[in-house]
């Protein structure tokens with residue numbers, strides 16, 4: 001099925017979350033997502049596309065919502081989905097790993113071209129490939145052995161620095177969590193296992209959920225599920241989702257927390273939906289007399305997504321801690337001093353309980369009751385520590401809020417902006433594409449919201465009110481912070 005000519009003047013793409021009982025067609029990455037193209041001139045139109053791949057080159061699935069798909073086409077699609085399944089089952093991979101561990105050192109090889117562990121029997125078929133010996137230490141660090149996926153648009157893998165991974169682990173261990181659900185955080189899972197080997201701490205359990213099936217070579221079915229976090233799809237079916245259930249049940253009083261580090265190109269709404277579904281599963285497994293209603297979460301994502309994330313999951317707050325990565329040139333420590341990383345933690349664990357390291361310049365703000373960056377100075381007028389990017393912000397009395405240091409108040413625009421911004425820009429004049437009002441944008445349109453809310457209420461079984469992560473009401477400060485970050489979003493690069 002070919003996509004029709006893309007409608008002109010696309011204003012944006014919205015994801016429409018699946019309604020209960022409605023089945024979306026599947027691509028090799030599980031059920032597709034329903035997108036709505038919001039256009040200026042034409043009527044909006046909806047289509048199904050892959051949840052995991054943003055680039056057509058990686059997954060070409062496309063279907064208009066109202067397309068009639070022929071039986072032949074459905075069969076061909078099913079055959080294609082089957083053909084794209086991994087050639088080896090998880091069980092086979094794991095059995096091979098156990099045998100592999102028992103081999104003498106000189107027989108343990110890894111094929112860099114195929115990204116496979118090679119027992120002697122398979123060596124011949126990889127004779128023209130680049131293979132090398134693997135040490136037992138390397139077997140314990142698959143994230144160092146495997147080549148990080150570098151597909152920019154969807155599955156790029158950015159691995160935590162030792163510093164950030166340790167910080168996450170130590171913070172969660174200090175919070176009393178004994179089971180970590182690692183969603184898209186293979187390096188964290190690996191460090192948990194290494195930490196257990198040290199036998200200096202109370203052991204932690206972990207379960208990795210990731211779309212990268214290469215990890216099935218190193219972990220048993222109880223430690224790794226092949227999973228798509230954009231549609232909450234378990235490639236291993238019910239057996240696999242039951243493993244998550246078993247993990248989330250806090251038998252023996254072992255507290256669970258989740259750490260997720262999705263690809264940054266990812267869509268916030270479907271991610272939030274999957275995390276809510278995980279949290280709901282957790283909630284159902286809690287004893288009925290438990291007062292805990294939200295599963296503790298740490299979502300690693302850039303600060304300029306704060307408004308989007310809080311929109312979807314208002315119970316989260318953003319911490320000042322800067323997460324950095326080994327293989328991301330922009331987000332890592334510079335040799336000369338500290339480079340700023342834009343990646344933060346969004347969490348529903350009380351911010352005052354997440355102690356940020358003093359050695360790295362973080363301090364506690366007693367007014368805000370949270371740890372903040374050294375340059376994030378408390379503003380008595382705003383009554384908060386305003387900085388989002390780690391630099392010192394300044395208060396603008398006309399805007400009645402704090403802004404980036406590089407911004408100046410602009411009279412014609414009536415707000416602070418970068419000097420040299422397009423003044424009274426065209427976009428600002430266009431107003432709302434939903435109702436035509438010049439007072440707000442489509443995103444903020446009250447009509448659109450009531451429309452959506454109603455739809456969720458009637459058909460989607462009250463998604464918003466049942467969502468346990470949404471429990472907390474927004475405070476005035478949170479609303480202000482959100483407004484603030486909305487402007488950051490449009491100028492995240494300045």
Ligand code: SAH
Pocket residue numbers: 051052149154155156157158159160183184185186187188189209210211212227228229230261262263
């Ligand atoms: N910082 C993390 C890695 C984050 S990179 C660490 O050091 O452990 C993003 C991770 O998400 C990768 O492991 C990637 O394989 C995984 N991923 C990408 N798309 C995914 C999807 N649709 N579903 C599940 N996992 C995905």
Ligand code: ZN
Pocket residue numbers: 027028029030050051052053059060061
């Ligand atoms: Zn796909």
Ligand code: ZN
Pocket residue numbers: 365366367368369377378379383384385
């Ligand atoms: Zn403060």
Ligand code: ZN
Pocket residue numbers: 379380381382383386394395396400401402
């Ligand atoms: Zn201020």
Ligand code: ZN
Pocket residue numbers: 396397398399400408409410414415416
């Ligand atoms: Zn101003």
